[in-house]
Amino acid sequence: MSRGPQSRRADWVQRAEPVEGVERFEAFFTGNAYASHRHDTYAIGRSLAGVHDFQYRRGMRRSLPGHTIVLHPDEAHDGQAGAEGGFRYRMIYVEPALFQNVLDGRTLPFIEHGISTDPRLLAATETLLQPMNVTLDPMEQAEALAELATALAAVSGARPAPASRDFASARRARDFLHENALRVVTLDELEAVTGRDRWSLTRDFHTFYGTSPYRFLTMRRLDVARRMMEAGTPLASVAAATGFTDQSHLTRHFGKTYGIAPARWLQMARGADD
Template sequence: MQHSQSDNGIRRFDACIGRTAFSPHRHDVYTLGLTVRGVQCFNYRGAARHSLPGELVVLHPDELHDGHPGTPDGFAYRAITIQPHRIGAVLPGHSLPFVAGGQSSNPRLKQAVRAALADLDEPLDPLHAADALYDIATALHVAAGHTQPGGQCDAGASERARSYIHAHLDQPVSMEDLERAAGQDRWQLSRDFRSLHGTSPYRYLTMRRLDAVRDRIQRGGSCVQAALACGFNDQSHMTRHFRATYGLSPARWKRSVMQGAHAARTIVQD
C-alpha cells in the first residue's frame, strides 16, 4: 500500500487486497475509490455491490460497509478520502451530497477523482489540493442530483488572482495567496475563475509555467534550469506536466522546434 498526505483534508492511497475481507465498519470521511484490477465487492445500505476496473465507489461519511474480493485473484484500487467539512465549505448553504448506491458512473466525478489520483508519487501542493477539492465537491453535488452551484461572477477579483499568478510563476502559490490577492472567498474565486478564464487557478498556473519553460528551452536553456526557474519542484515534475499537456517530452519538443526552424531557413534560402 502506498500513501500520500496533504494538509488540506485530503488523503490519497492505493491498495492491493488478496483474500482479506473487511468486516462492517464506518469512516467519518468521504471515500472515493477507482477500482484498477479485479472485482471489488462490498455491502452498502442493505445491498451487495461490486466494482469492476474503471468503476468508481463513493462512500458517504458514517455509512456502514464491508469489503472483500470477488475472485481468488483479489483486487486493487486507488482512493481519496476527504473530510466532510471540506466538501461543505465548497458548497455553502447546501447539505452534503449523497450518491445513492455507493457507486457513480458520472463522467465528471470520475474525471475529477482520476485527476486527483493520477500521480501518487507527487505530493499535492496546496493549490493543486484546493483545485482537486473544488472539482470533486462540485462534481459530487451534481452526481447527487443537484444543479451546478453558480451565481454572478466578480471579474475584478478573478483578474487580481490572475495577475498574482503571472507575478509569481517562479514561487509557490496557494489558494490562501489568491484569496488575499483577489479579496474574495476562495471557493467563490474558484467558481468565478473557471467561468471567466475557462480553467481552474491551478491548471492556469501550470500552463503559464509551461509557457515559460518552453520559452527558456527554445532560447537554449536546459530542462533542469527551466524547470527550477519556472516554479516546478524538479525536472521530472516539469516533464510529467509537459508530456501530459503537449504529448511529448521537453527534449522531443525542442528537437521538433529546431527541425522546424531549420526547415524554414532551408526554404527561405532555396
C-alpha cells in the first residue's frame, strides 16, 4: 500500500486485497486523475473530501463528501479535482454477476447521473466502503453485496427483463468465457454452448451483465495481465500470455479500461511516489 494523506500530499492510491472478486481502493488526486475509460464492473464509491468531478453520460458530474457514486458497467467516465486541494474517495469494483445472484435475471440497476444522496445507498455501502486496513470476511462481504444489490434495485426501480431476453443462456456464455478467457473464442462456440444465435446472445449478455461478450472476455484477460504485471512479468511477455497480439495491443486496451498507461498503473499499485 502507498502512504496515506498524513505523510504526503501528492497523488496516492491504497488498495485492499481482493475478496471473492470484489476490488476495493482509496485514493487522493490533486488534478487529472485518469482519462476517459470504461470497465465491465460497477464502480461504486463515496467521496470523502474535496470535489470530485467526472464526465459521465454526456455531462459533467460533481460528487461531494457523503455522496454515493454509482457508475454503471461499460459507461465511459474520467476523473479530476473540481477545486483546489484535490479530492479523496473510496471505491469498490463489483462484477454484475455478483448482483445477479440477488437480482436473478432482472435488468441491472441504473442510477441517473451516476451520483446519489439516497440514504438507502449510503447505508448499504457502509460495510463495503470501510478503510483499506479493514479486512472483510467473505461471508460479511456476500451479505453486504446482497444488501447493496437490493438497495440499488429499490432506488433505481429495476424492472424484470423483457421476455425476449434469456438469462440462463447469458449465464452459460459468461461461465464459458470465464473458463476460456486466455484462448480465442468464436461466436460459433458461444452459439453452440448457449443455444442462442449471436445477435440474441449479445442482447442477452448486455442486459444481464452490462457489456458485450467480447468486452467481457477482454476484461478477464486484463485481470490476468494485471496480476502478471504486479508479479514483475515484462509487458511483452504478459501480452503474449494473455491473448493480446503484442505489447501495444495490450497497452491500448489497458488505457481504454483503466484510463492510465500500464506503467503508471503499476507505479500506483506498488505504492511508488510520483
